[in-house]
Amino acid sequence: MSVAIRAAGHTVRIPVTIRGKTAWVHAATDVAFTAFRGKVHAVVGESGSGKTTLATAILGMLPAGTMAGGRLEYVDRNGAVTPLTGAGHAAASRTAGLRGRRIGYVPQSAATYLTPVRRVGAQLRETLRELRGEATAEELLARVNLEAQALEAFPHELSGGMLQRAALAFALAGDPDVLVADEPVSGLDPRLAHLTLELLRSTADAGTAVVLITHDLQALASSGTADEVSVMYAGRIIETGPAAQILTTPAEPYTVDLLAALPANGLHPMPGLPPALTDLPADYTYADRLRAAGEMETGYAR
Amino acid sequence: MSLEATPLPGRQARRRRRRAELRTIVVRRTVLAVPVVLGVSLLVFLLAAVSPFDPLAAYLGDRYVQASVEQRRQLSEALNLETSWFSAWWQWAGSALTGDFGHSRVFRQPVTAVMAERLPWTLLVAGTGLFLAVVTALLAAVRCAYRPGGPLDRAVGAAATVLQGLPPFVISLGLLGIFAVTAGWLPGGGLTDPGAEPSAGQVARHMVLPVLATALSQLPWLLLSLRASMAGVLRSDAVRGVRLRGLRERTVIRKHVLPAALAPFIAVLGSRLPEVIVGAVLIETVFSWPGLAAAVVSSAQALDFALLAALTVMTTVAVLAASLLADLLYVLLDPRVTADV
Numbered sequence: 001m002s003v004a005i006r007a008a009g010h011t012v013r014i015p016v017t018i019r020g021k022t023a024w025v026h027a028a029t030d031v032a033f034t035a036f037r038g039k040v041h042a043v044v045g046e047s048g049s050g051k052t053t054l055a056t057a058i059l060g061m062l063p064a065g066t067m068a069g070g071r072l073e074y075v076d077r078n079g080a081v082t083p084l085t086g087a088g089h090a091a092a093s094r095t096a097g098l099r100g101r102r103i104g105y106v107p108q109s110a111a112t113y114l115t116p117v118r119r120v121g122a123q124l125r126e127t128l129r130e131l132r133g134e135a136t137a138e139e140l141l142a143r144v145n146l147e148a149q150a151l152e153a154f155p156h157e158l159s160g161g162m163l164q165r166a167a168l169a170f171a172l173a174g175d176p177d178v179l180v181a182d183e184p185v186s187g188l189d190p191r192l193a194h195l196t197l198e199l200l201r202s203t204a205d206a207g208t209a210v211v212l213i214t215h216d217l218q219a220l221a222s223s224g225t226a227d228e229v230s231v232m233y234a235g236r237i238i239e240t241g242p243a244a245q246i247l248t249t250p251a252e253p254y255t256v257d258l259l260a261a262l263p264a265n266g267l268h269p270m271p272g273l274p275p276a277l278t279d280l281p282a283d284y285t286y287a288d289r290l291r292a293a294g295e296m297e298t299g300y301a302r
Numbered sequence: 303m304s305l306e307a308t309p310l311p312g313r314q315a316r317r318r319r320r321r322a323e324l325r326t327i328v329v330r331r332t333v334l335a336v337p338v339v340l341g342v343s344l345l346v347f348l349l350a351a352v353s354p355f356d357p358l359a360a361y362l363g364d365r366y367v368q369a370s371v372e373q374r375r376q377l378s379e380a381l382n383l384e385t386s387w388f389s390a391w392w393q394w395a396g397s398a399l400t401g402d403f404g405h406s407r408v409f410r411q412p413v414t415a416v417m418a419e420r421l422p423w424t425l426l427v428a429g430t431g432l433f434l435a436v437v438t439a440l441l442a443a444v445r446c447a448y449r450p451g452g453p454l455d456r457a458v459g460a461a462a463t464v465l466q467g468l469p470p471f472v473i474s475l476g477l478l479g480i481f482a483v484t485a486g487w488l489p490g491g492g493l494t495d496p497g498a499e500p501s502a503g504q505v506a507r508h509m510v511l512p513v514l515a516t517a518l519s520q521l522p523w524l525l526l527s528l529r530a531s532m533a534g535v536l537r538s539d540a541v542r543g544v545r546l547r548g549l550r551e552r553t554v555i556r557k558h559v560l561p562a563a564l565a566p567f568i569a570v571l572g573s574r575l576p577e578v579i580v581g582a583v584l585i586e587t588v589f590s591w592p593g594l595a596a597a598v599v600s601s602a603q604a605l606d607f608a609l610l611a612a613l614t615v616m617t618t619v620a621v622l623a624a625s626l627l628a629d630l631l632y633v634l635l636d637p638r639v640t641a642d643v
Contacts, residue, residue, distance in 0.1 A: 099545070099547070100546075100548020107539075109539060112538070114540055115540045115541075115543075115558045115561065116562065116637070116638055117562050117636050118561060126549070130549050130550065130553060156638050157637075171547075173547070174547075
């Protein structure tokens with residue numbers, strides 16, 4: 001079990017222009033994170049908590065003009081370290097060399113992930129050729145439980161579940177040892193969501209480090225896919241631990257509320273509103289949100 | 303193992319369905335073309351009848367003043383100018399259906415002979431010019447797509463916008479002024495030097511400037527529309543997907559951005575044929591190129607109805623055919639488009 005992705009003090013500020021003025025989105029603050037080969041590490045949290053930015057950073061695809069501090073790096077099987085953040089041409093070509101080959105990506109919106117005017121097979125074979133993948137297109141589809149006929153189809157002819165599996169096949173084409181899945185089950189019905197999570201699980205069991213980004217705690221808890229869970233709030237990872245522990249006896253009030261909001265646990269709404277990450281105060285925590293929601297004073301505790 | 307109930311269509315089935323769709327478009331458009339062509343030809347005869355010009359005066363030229371009233375009447379009868387516009391159209395349409403488009407008074411030849419003689423020259427210049435413009439637009443747009451908003455992209459965009467503002471005759475006169483009059487490198491007009499045989503070398507030298515004028519006047523809108531289409535695709539999730547998959551920028555642009563941007567571009571290409579024809583009229587006139595487009599001008603000035611009507615109908619058919627071809631290509635290029643329109 002070796003480290004594949006390691007972050008320490010990883011901080012990201014993304015500039016946005018609002019009415020002519022530049023504001024900074026606090027997309028990640030002092031993030032510590034480790035993904036091991038052979039394990040599924042889930043990152044959970046509400047929309048806008050910075051999960052996708054973490055995925056984007058691991059793939060070296062942060063938008064231009066972004067400031068990144070701290071460390072976020074890829075560690076290969078021999079222990080050689082490659083930084084994943086950094087400005088300039090050298091950093092860009094460094095991360096571009098890892099994409100697909102070492103770090104694969106499963107997108108959220110598989111429906112728009114492929115070029116619409118070309119067949120799935122042509123695009124998959126092109127990816128295999130360019131990444132020098134060893135499997136054939138047919139083998140990859142078999143690995144994700146997709147019939148070989150899908151190769152002849154155009155992307156719009158496939159259903160959402162088929163596209164999601166096809167996207168996984170594309171991510172596996174370059175035989176990466178890290179797989180970043182950004183909300184791979186959102187928009188899928190429970191049966192397909194389960195199947196996708198199982199595929200990710202078996203990918204990890206084959207020795208890949210899987211980073212699973214999701215807000216669907218229900219599917220995560222019921223499937224038992226994850227080995228470790230990190231909870232993100234307002235750009236920070238507030239809690240990390242074994243999945244069984246985090247999903248049953250969490251320490252942080254935010255995680256407690258997240259779990260209480262699940263249908264199986266009574267569908268209690270999250271208190272207050274998630275913060276805007278634009279120019280967030282440096283010491284912002286979930287307690288600020290609870291205070292704003294007026295629940296601290298009314299004896300809010302569980 | 304299949305999880306979905308609906309099976310995917312096989313390659314054979316898809317091809318069969320596609321062919322049926324294309325056939326539907328062709329049949330539907332051809333049926334619709336008939337009333338359009340009839341209407342246009344009727345309009346030509348109606349407009350000619352209400353125009354204040356006297357075709358007899360145009361036919362006789364200087365001799366018109368000398369001719370007696372009796373001579374004029376006889377000639378008018380001989381040329382069949384006395385009938386109403388509708389019966390003139392009726393006669394024309396009847397013989398046109400048998401392939402007889404009448405006699406051109408300006409060129410003193412059958413209309414079909416005028417067309418056979420001049421159409422190849424028009425196709426040579428307009429075709430070469432358009433081809434040159436399309437190739438240049440494709441190459442330049444692909445170059446620009448590597449760095450959207452970069453120096454090259456901005457320079458090309460600005461140059462194309464300026465060029466777009468220049469009408470074809472200004473471009474033609476500019477080329478004429480620079481290369482023929484000032485520098486004297488290339489001949490300024492005609493098909494050959496005076497008295498020379500129309501050899502390949504002669505024609506090649508004489509066609510350089512008209513071809514260049516055609517290419518320069520068609521290039522800007524081709525380039526700008528392709529560039530805009532590619533810029534849209536560059537921002538798409540699919541292109542981000544290709545980059546996330548770790549493919550080279552070369553593959554991103556050539557195998558993903560260009561194919562996806564091509565379909566809207568083809569649609570524009572087909573709908574702009576009228577502009578190409580208008581451009582050809584101006585360019586052939588400036589360069590005294592003996593093509594069909596120049597014949598449009600001569601026939602209109604001389605009220606040569608037989609030729610004018612035939613040319614107008616031919617232009618109508620060409621425009622309809624071009625838009626049909628563009629739609630067929632669109633259906634072939636974009637699998638999401640169904641021909642059920």
